[in-house]
Amino acid sequence: MNNSINSIKNDLTELVGNTDLLRLPSLSTLTGCDILIKCEFQNPGGSIKDRAALQMVLDAMGSGELKPGMTIVEGTAGNTGIGLAVVAKALGFKMLTVMPRGQTPEKERLIALHGSKLKLVDPCPFADPNHFYHTAKRIADENDDYWWANQFENLSNAKAHYLRTGPEIWRQTEGKVDALVSVCGTGGTLGGTSKYLKEQNQDIDTWLIDPDGSGIYEFLKSGEYKATGSSFTEGIGIMRSVANFREAKIDYAINLPDQDFVTVSRAVRDKDGLVLGSSAALNVAAALLVAAQKGPGQTIVTFACDAGDRSYSKLYNKEFLDSKGIRTDHESITQLFNRYKAMDSKKILNLKS
Numbered sequence: 001m002n003n004s005i006n007s008i009k010n011d012l013t014e015l016v017g018n019t020d021l022l023r024l025p026s027l028s029t030l031t032g033c034d035i036l037i038k039c040e041f042q043n044p045g046g047s048i049k050d051r052a053a054l055q056m057v058l059d060a061m062g063s064g065e066l067k068p069g070m071t072i073v074e075g076t077a078g079n080t081g082i083g084l085a086v087v088a089k090a091l092g093f094k095m096l097t098v099m100p101r102g103q104t105p106e107k108e109r110l111i112a113l114h115g116s117k118l119k120l121v122d123p124c125p126f127a128d129p130n131h132f133y134h135t136a137k138r139i140a141d142e143n144d145d146y147w148w149a150n151q152f153e154n155l156s157n158a159k160a161h162y163l164r165t166g167p168e169i170w171r172q173t174e175g176k177v178d179a180l181v182s183v184c185g186t187g188g189t190l191g192g193t194s195k196y197l198k199e200q201n202q203d204i205d206t207w208l209i210d211p212d213g214s215g216i217y218e219f220l221k222s223g224e225y226k227a228t229g230s231s232f233t234e235g236i237g238i239m240r241s242v243a244n245f246r247e248a249k250i251d252y253a254i255n256l257p258d259q260d261f262v263t264v265s266r267a268v269r270d271k272d273g274l275v276l277g278s279s280a281a282l283n284v285a286a287a288l289l290v291a292a293q294k295g296p297g298q299t300i301v302t303f304a305c306d307a308g309d310r311s312y313s314k315l316y317n318k319e320f321l322d323s324k325g326i327r328t329d330h331e332s333i334t335q336l337f338n339r340y341k342a343m344d345s346k347k348i349l350n351l352k353s
Contacts, residue, residue: 012090015044016054017164021172021301026271027288030337032296035287037280038169041307045079045086045114048165048305052188053083055160056149057091066147071096074149075136077185077235078107079306084149085116096146098136100124103234106310126240152242157188158195165189166196169301175200179294181207181287181302183236183279184216187245189303194249205352208253209286215239217255221349231258232314232324233278235305253349254289259326260336261285265308265315267333275308278315288333292340293348 009015019042027035040048060066071094074084081097088095095116099108100123111118121132128134133152140148151157169177180197182190194206210217212229214237219225225239238245261281268284269275276284283302290300314320321328331339 012044012086013054016050016087017043018168019043021169022274022304024268024272024274024284026267026333027284027291030334031288031291033291033294033298033300035284035291036173036299036301037274037284037287038165038301038303040304041277043083045083046110046306046310047079047083048189048303049079050083050086051160051165052151052157052186053080053087053149055163056151056154056156057084057087057093059156059159060147060149061091066093068092069145070094071143071146072149073098073136073139073146074151075099075132075134076151078103078111078310079235080149080151080186081111081116081118082107082114085111085114089115096136096139098132098139100132104310104313106312107234110310151188152186152238152244155243155247157186158192158244158247161189161192162196163192166193166200169193170197170200173299173301176299177201177204177301178298179205179207179287179290179300181209181283181290181300183209183211183233183282183286183305184245184248185236185238187238187242187248189305190250191244191247195247198249205251205290206249207286207290208248208250209282210253210255211237211282212255212257213237214255216245217253217349220250220253220351229257232320233258233261233282236279236282251350251352253351254286254347256282256285256289258324259330262315262321262326262328263330263333263336264288266328269308271333274304275316276304277306277308277311280304280306280308281315285336288337289340289343292337293343293345 211231215225
């Protein structure tokens with residue numbers, strides 16, 4: 001891959017990565033910390049999943065698993081399917097995306113727009129053989145000319161972030177990072193990035209943020225996947241252990257409700273002009289919490305996993321939010337920050353002690 005910033009790129013895959021790191025002015029001023037967000041919406045497929053998609057495909061091509069003329073198939077909540085569709089088209093492969101019904105229609109349109117076939121399945125528990133994960137695997141098993149990306153267990157996912165995302169952050173901050181904050185779906189972003197940054201400086205704290213309805217927080221606490229409530233976030237949170245997640249070097253974990261990231265999304269949009277997607281808004285809410293708990297002077301890095309346009313029908317839809325009992329005027333960002341400062345430390349899982 002040609003990584004020179006000023007060079008002419010040969011295809012879309014060379015646009016993956018080297019995203020900007022943006023200081024959020026309003027929250028940085030409020031907290032006295034540098035809250036920095038990695039602008040992953042700058043990738044050609046519009047999300048951080050482009051990184052994993054590219055690495056998985058390149059490694060499969062290198063090993064001979066993925067050969068010319070084959071079709072890539074993957075089960076996904078959306079962004080990995082879009083990223084793989086971009087990479088597949090650029091490198092001459094066909095793509096089939098298996099996705100559960102109920103994701104935002106914006107993602108369905110983008111998958112089709114980038115040239116992937118889309119197979120929708122009914123949402124169901126992971127143990128059900130009709131789950132989108134098992135459906136994608138089954139299609140690949142039954143067709144010799146299909147290659148299954150397997151983003152949850154394929155360690156090329158975390159490798160993408162170990163080789164590129166982590167080094168980019170280290171370079172962009174000149175090594176001045178106090179905390180890395182991230183949601184977790186497959187675990188690839190958190191796994192690869194935290195592993196690299198911890199190798200540079202073991203004192204960097206890694207914070208995992210878990211939404212309602214996910215069992216990661218409870219798993220880290222008790223060793224058992226249990227969850228309460230639900231979240232309208234997509235593509236994050238999980239109820240089982242997977243290979244990429246096991247790469248993550250986690251120091252702290254916290255669970256936050258949807259109401260908090262809705263509050264953050266409006267504040268950042270109205271004060272900084274940045275429209276966040278739901279995963280990104282949850283990341284920023286957690287970064288705000290870290291700043292509140294740690295105090296001024298911290299450099300906190302998190303991810304804008306994608307932009308808000310693909311969260312429009314949920315996160316920015318008043319009718320949808322009303323149906324979930326979520327308000328956009330619940331509290332101000334200053335009130336949220338003060339609430340985080342007063343939060344009982346027992347709600348924060350400390351894995352360092």
